[in-house]
Amino acid sequence: MVSISLCMIVKDEEEVLARCLDSVQDIADEIVIVDTGSADRTREIASRYTDLVYDFVWIDDFAAARNFAFSRGTKDYLMWLDADDVISEKDRRDFLDLKRDLDPAVDIVMMKYHTGFDDMGNPNFSYYRERLIKNHKGYLWVSPIHEAITPSGNIIYSETGIEHRKIKASDPDRNLRIFEKMIHEGIPLDPRQQFYYAGELYYHRRYEEAKENYEVFLESEDGWLENQIEACRHLADCYHHMGQEKQELQALFYSLSLDIPRAEICCDIGRCFFDKKKYPIAVFWYKQAANTKRRDERGGFVLLDCYDYIPYLQLCVCYDRLGDYKTAQMYNEMAGKVRPDSKTYLANREYFLRRLGVH
16 A cells, blocks of 8 residues: 655644544545644644644745645655645545555546535535645646646546635735736746636736736647636636627637537536527527536536536526426426525426426
8 A cells, every 4th residue: 555645835724724634634644734834823733633844934936835845745645735625534435445556656646626516515616636646756846826736657537536625715815916926026927827817817807907818828829728718718707797798709619619618618608698688599508518528537627517507407597488388397307306405496396386387
């Protein structure tokens, strides 16, 4: 069985750190905690789980901090978690099975990262991240913000998931500040950084600036395909907020020139035509979304509901607006099979009971 060093960077995480470390105790053979300047009880809590607690002076560089943490790991594989991450009981069992059976020839294990959840607490936004990295192979974190290790070598994908369960908001301006500091210092942004910088502007609702930076990213044609497609979605939303409907659709259709349509894109196009009350065209795109196969191994951001629940509900509404109530009811039932506790599905069910007299 391989051994694992959990290497974390933390700051002021007294509310969540114990929860995280409790969930991984059976998995990690060594725990390394690097504190970047906590003013609360973080170090005290970390010391209950490990003697390997280090200080690192924060220099606005997540990659530097993670590389320092990884440099202190001594086991076969290095693993990272954020303090507000947690491993569910099911995923913990799956992780232990993976650890027991892992071929030591594997260099990197990509695992699901669940960062969004529905109203029942089930993951609805996930993507793959590099989670276990072979030690002493020269892998390094890169980029001061939105840091990553470029996957290479013998890579496998695991369905085991890590859940990012925040209980409080982090500093919403931190990432943008780091990017703007880089730009002020004349540090050129590589395509990946350009994509994430545009994203920070987008999340700060600086839509005109975000639009310009997404366009720079897309025009370079050097970015990762999945980021290009996500950029099209966000660029379209920038145009939406700017009231430019024609450009909104153009941005979404541009993504179709890059690769096979994603369900997320199809849902966005469907919404555009729905808003225009062009329901037959919206129906076409929502059906495309529902018939699109998920390919999580591509590594991009995946909105799980776009592959079934959302298009089924939207098809229900479209057919209702078109006066085809039986078809509308059928799609509502299909949505209910995906999320039987959905308040929208249940309300629609009562609506069709009154209108059609049947469940």
